[in-house]
Each structure stands twice: as C-alpha cells, then as structure tokens.
Amino acid sequence: MDILSHVVITFLISAILVGWIHPKxxxxxxxxxxxxxxxxxxxxxxxxxxxxxxxVFFGIVAGIGSMYDIVNTEVLMIVVLAMMAMLYTGTMDxxxxxxxxxxxxxxxxxxxxxxxxxxxxxxxxxxLWGIGRIPEWAAIILTLFASIGIINAINLIDGVNGLxxxxxxxxxxxxxxxxxxxxxxxxxxxxxxxxGALIPFFFHNVFGKTSRMFIGDGGTLVMGIVMSxxxxxxxxxxxxxxxxxxxxxxxxxxxxxxxxxxxxxTLRVMFxxxxxxxxxxxxxxxxxxxxFIQLGCSHIMTTLAILSLNLLVVLCWxxxxxxxxSIETQLYVVLTLSLLVTPxxxxxxxxxxxxxTRFFKLLRHVGYGLHISRTRWFISIxxxxxxx
Numbered sequence: 001m002d003i004l005s006h007v008v009i010t011f012l013i014s015a016i017l018v019g020w021i022h023p024k025x026x027x028x029x030x031x032x033x034x035x036x037x038x039x040x041x042x043x044x045x046x047x048x049x050x051x052x053x054x055x056v057f058f059g060i061v062a063g064i065g066s067m068y069d070i071v072n073t074e075v076l077m078i079v080v081l082a083m084m085a086m087l088y089t090g091t092m093d094x095x096x097x098x099x100x101x102x103x104x105x106x107x108x109x110x111x112x113x114x115x116x117x118x119x120x121x122x123x124x125x126x127x128l129w130g131i132g133r134i135p136e137w138a139a140i141i142l143t144l145f146a147s148i149g150i151i152n153a154i155n156l157i158d159g160v161n162g163l164x165x166x167x168x169x170x171x172x173x174x175x176x177x178x179x180x181x182x183x184x185x186x187x188x189x190x191x192x193x194x195x196g197a198l199i200p201f202f203f204h205n206v207f208g209k210t211s212r213m214f215i216g217d218g219g220t221l222v223m224g225i226v227m228s229x230x231x232x233x234x235x236x237x238x239x240x241x242x243x244x245x246x247x248x249x250x251x252x253x254x255x256x257x258x259x260x261x262x263x264x265x266t267l268r269v270m271f272x273x274x275x276x277x278x279x280x281x282x283x284x285x286x287x288x289x290x291x292f293i294q295l296g297c298s299h300i301m302t303t304l305a306i307l308s309l310n311l312l313v314v315l316c317w318x319x320x321x322x323x324x325x326s327i328e329t330q331l332y333v334v335l336t337l338s339l340l341v342t343p344x345x346x347x348x349x350x351x352x353x354x355x356x357t358r359f360f361k362l363l364r365h366v367g368y369g370l371h372i373s374r375t376r377w378f379i380s381i382x383x384x385x386x387x388x
Contacts, residue, residue, distance in 0.1 A: 003180065003185060003188065006067055006070060006071060006185070006188075006189065007176075007180065007188060007189075007192045009066060009067075010063040010064075010066060010067055010189050010192045010193050010196065011063070011192050011193070011195065011196035012196065013062055013063050013066045013193075013196070014059040014060060014062060014063035014192070014193045014194075014195075014196030014197040015059070015196040015197065015199055015200055017058065017059050017062045017063075017197075018055050018056065018058065018059035018196075018197045018199075018200045018201060019200040019388060021055050021058055021059075022052075022055050022200060022201065022204055022211065022213070023211060023388070025049070025051050025052075025054055025055050025213070026049050026051075026211055026213050028051065029049030029050065029051045029213065030049055034049065034050060034051055034094065034095060035047035035048055035049055035050055036048050036049075036050040036094070036214050036216070048212055048213065048214050049212075049213040049214065050094045050213070050214045050216040051091070051094075051213065051216060051218070052165075052201050052205065052213045052214055052215035052216055052218075052219050053087055053090060053091065053215050053216045053217070053218030053219025053220070053221075053222055054087065054091065054218060054219075055197075055201060055213075056165075056194075056197045056198060056201055056215060056219050056222065056223070057083060057084070057087050057197075057218075057219070057222050058197075059193065059196060059197025059200075060083070060190075060193045060194050060197045060222075060226075061080060061083075061193075062193075063189070063192065063193025063196055063197065064076055064080065064189060064190065064193050067189050071185050071186070071189060072185065072186060073186055073189060075118075075186050076186055076189070076190055078113070078114060078117055078118040079114070079118065079120075079190065079225070079226075079229050081113075082110050082111075082113065082114050082118075082225050082229075083222045083225050083226065085106070085110050086106075086107075086110060086151075086218070086221035086222050086224070086225050087218045087219075087221070087222050088218075089103060089106045089107075089217075089218075089221060090216060090217035090218030090219065090220065090221035090222070091216065091217070091218035093217040093218075094216045094217050094218060100279070100281035104148070104281075107147075107148050107151055107152075107221075108144060108148065110225070111143065111144055111147045111148065111228070112144070114147075114229070114232075115140055115143055115144075119236075120143070120228075120229060120232040120233070120236070121136075121139045121140065121143045121232065121236055122139060122142050122143045122146060122231070122232055122235045122236060123136065123139035123143075123236055123237050124235060124236060124237040124239075124242070125252065126235065126242055126250075126251050126252065126327075127247060127250075127327055128250060128252050128327050128328065128331065129328065133237050143232065146228070146231065147228040147231075147232070149263065149266070149267075150224055150227050150228045150231065150259060150263065151221060151224030151225065151227075151228060152224070152266060153224070153259065153262040153263045153265075153266040154167075154168065154220050154221075154223050154224040154227055154262055155217060155220040155221060155224060156262070156265075156266050156269065156287065157261070157262045157265065157266075157287070157289070157306075158214070158215060158217075158219075158220045159287055159289045159290065160289045160292075160293065160299040160302050160303060161205050161206050161212070161299040161300065161303065162202055162205050162206040162299065162300060162303040163289055163299075163302070163303045163306060163307075164215055164219075164220055164223070165198045165201055165202040165205060165215055165219075166202055166206075166303050166307050167261070167262060167306075167307060167310065168194065168195075168198055168223045168226075168227070169195050169198045169199060169202060170307055170310065170311065171227060171230070171258050171259065172191045172192075172194045172195040172198070172226075172230075173191075173195055174258050174314065175187070175191050175230040175234070175258065176188055176191030176192055176195065178234065178241050178254075179191060179230075179233070179240065179241070181244060182240040182241045182243065182244035182245070183240055183244065184233065184239075184240035184241070187229075187230065187233050187240070190226065190229070190230075191230065194223070194226055198223075201213075201215065201219075203381075203385050204385055206299070206300055206303070207378070207381045207382045207385045208382065208385045208386055209382050209386055210386045211385060211386045211388070227259065230255075231255045231259070234251050234254070234255055235251055235252065235255065239251075248321065248324065248326070248327070249321055249327075250321075250327035250328075250330040250331060252327075252331060253317055253327065253330035253331045253333075253334045254314075254317060254330075256331070256334050256335070256338070257313045257314045257316075257317040257334045257338075258310075258314060260310055260313040260314075260334065260337070260338040260341070260342070261288070261306055261309055261310040261313075261338070261341065261342055262310075263338075264338045264339065264341075264342035264343065265287060265288045265342045265343075265346075268342060268343040268346065269284075269286055269287055272286060273286075288306060288342060288345065288346050289302050289303075289306060291346055291349045291350060291353070292305055292306070292349075292367070294353055295349065295353070295360070295363045295364050295367040296363075296364045296365075296367030296368040296371075297367040298367075298371045301367070301371070309341040309342075309345070310341075312337070312341065313334060313337045313338055313341060316333060316334075316337055317330055317333065317334050320333050349363070
C-alpha cells in the first residue's frame with residue numbers, strides 16, 4: 001500500500017474507535033461524577049463530563065498501532081509514553097485539581113525525557129538571521145521554553161465548545177500535509193491519527209446535548225505534547241521538512257503561524273496577569289474567546305471566528321512566501337499579524353465593550369444574529385450525534 005492508503009486507514013480506525021468509545025466514557029464519567037462543575041469563571045450552566053482526553057488518546061494510540069507492522073512507528077513509542085504521562089497528569093488535575101507548580105514540573109520532566117531519549121530538540125534555525133545549528137545547551141533551553149509554552153497555550157484555549165479540538169484538527173491537518181509531502185511517514189501517521197481521533201469528539205463537543213463531554217486537561221495536555229513534537233520534528237536538524245522545502249520557505253515562521261492565536265493569546269493573558277500582581281496560571285475570563293462570548297456570539301461561532309483568524313495568519317504567511325519574501329520578512333509578517341489578531345483585536349473589542357461604542361452595538365447585533373443553536377438543522381445534527 002502507498003502512504004495515502006496508510007493515511008486513510010489510520011484516520012478511519014482512529015475516528016471509528018473514538019466514536020465507539022465516546023458514549024461509554026461519558027457514562028463512566030457521569031457514574032463516577034468526574035465532571036466539570038459550573039462556576040463564575042466557567043461558561044457552561046450544568047456539570048459536563050470531562051474525560052474526553054481519554055477517548056482521544058485511545059483513538060490516537062489505536063491509529064498508530066494499526067500501522068505498526070506496515071510502517072516504522074517505533075520512533076513514536078517515546079511520544080506515546082509522553083502523551084500517556086500527560087494524560088495521567090491532566091486527568092488527575094481534572095479530578096483532584098493539582099497545583100500549577102506540580103503540573104509545570106511534570107511537563108518539564110516529560111519534555112526532558114523526550115529530549116534525552118527521543119532526540120526531540122529544536123537545534124536549528126534553518127537560515128533565519130543567517131543562523132543554522134545552535135549549541136546543544138541552547139537547544140535544550142529553547143526546546144523546553146517553546147514546548148512548555150505550547151502545551152500551556154493549547155490547555156488555556158480550552159474555553160468554549162470545539163475550540164481546542166477544532167484548533168488541533170486544523171494544526172494536525174497543516175502539519176500532516178507538510179509531513180506527508182516531505183516523506184516523514186511516522187509524523188504523518190501521528191497527525192492523521194490525531195485528527196481522526198479529534199473529529200468525532202469535536203462533533204459531540206459542539207453539537208451534543210446528552211453526549212457532550214469536555215476534553216479536559218488530560219486531552220489538552222496530550223495534544224500540547226503532540227503539537228510540541230510536530231514543531232520539533234519540523235525544526236530540528238536534518239528534519240524531513242527541512243530537506244524538502246526550498247531555502248526561501250521559513251519553517252520557523254510556518255510553525256509560528258500555525259500556532260499563532262493560542263500562543264499569542266496565552267502570552268498576552270499571562271503578561272497581563274503578571275502586571276496585575278497575579279500568578280500567570282491563575283484562571284480568569286480574559287481570553288480572546290471570552291470577548292466573543294461577551295459580544296453575544298455562540299460557542300460554535302466563537303470557535304469558527306478564532307479558527308478563521310488563525311488560518312488567516314497561515315494564508316498570509318503563504319502569500320509572503322509566494323511573493324518571494326525572505327525568511328526574516330515571513331517571520332516579521334507572522335509576528336505582526338499575530339499581534340493584531342490576538343492582543344490587538346482583544347484590546348479593540350474590550351474597549352468597545354467598556355465604552356459601549358457603535359462598533360460594539362454592531363458586533364453584538366451580528367453576534368446574536370448568528371446564533372444557530374436553535375435552528376432546525378442544528379437540532380437535527382444534535383439528535384443524530386446524541387444517538388450515535
């Protein structure tokens with residue numbers, strides 16, 4: 001079989017098995033009262049099961065395992081172990097509410113194991129500012145900083161239905177295409193299995209009523225590890241994408257564009273908390289998705305709006321590449337756009353809400369006008385999803 005056949009089989013196995021196990025995990029979560037209870041910070045109105053990460057992890061591992069005798073997936077075993085550690089940590093956090101310091105320490109240890117035993121290290125700038133390979137000590141520091149940031153960025157965007165899973169589907173698709181074209185079979189399988197596992201969960205999370213379940217910290221930490229591995233596999237020395245792309249295609253700008261909204265929104269939120277004298281890990285309602293909710297947007301429209309902003313950054317990066325912009329120009333464009341669509345947009349919308357401007361009234365009117373949760377087609381999909 002060719003690689004496309006492997007991709008299709010992996011995707012179907014992951015998706016089908018998550019669709020099969022999802023309702024069973026919902027029942028377990030309800031039976032054991034493993035739920036996310038509403039409070040002043042949460043957006044849901046009633047307790048929601050919070051073991052979606054278990055279903056997603058099961059689908060990813062099953063998809064990878066289905067290819068074990070066909071392609072070389074042994075290199076992914078260390079990644080699966082890291083995902084397992086994150087799943088356990090996140091699930092315990094969902095149940096016992098672990099301290100941020102303990103979670104942070106576990107994340108560092110897991111990433112050090114990936115660096116030491118898996119060789120996953122961002123050790124090459126691939127021509128950006130004329131820099132190639134960097135010293136090992138600098139690579140370890142950079143890898144830890146970038147990976148911990150990505151893991152927490154994916155965790156912190158999990159605020160409205162479908163946002164974290166929808167973003168990870170988008171990111172897995174973009175990275176998956178790059179890995180497929182460059183011939184990195186193992187990473188292609190991981191991206192395909194991840195997307196396949198997330199899609200059934202996404203539909204239950206967005207459209208489900210009785211079958212709705214949150215991905216939880218277990219799921220977001222697992223996907224944070226996956227996103228980190230994708231970035232490292234793209235940027236490390238002798239990576240498949242580095243050998244595949246032309247010299248004028250910036251891999252660092254590409255990875256930053258794919259992760260632009262969660263990364264820059266998280267940086268803004270944490271920096272703001274520090275300025276206020278609070279812990280950067282103290283939860284609040286100051287994320288970009290909270291602003292869209294305040295404007296009257298539904299969860300699904302908030303998710304679509306934020307994903308569209310992120311995709312816009314990626315498309316603009318592609319436009320700069322097409323126009324022949326240098327790697328440095330690509331980076332500066334991505335940085336500028338990321339600042340505009342996250343901190344810039346947040347400040348604009350927040351000021352509009354505070355001062356009740358005409359722009360705010362217009363956006364609120366549009367937000368309420370785009371509510372689709374009570375439309376006939378939405379209810380039809382909801383009934384279908386709940387029956388599966």
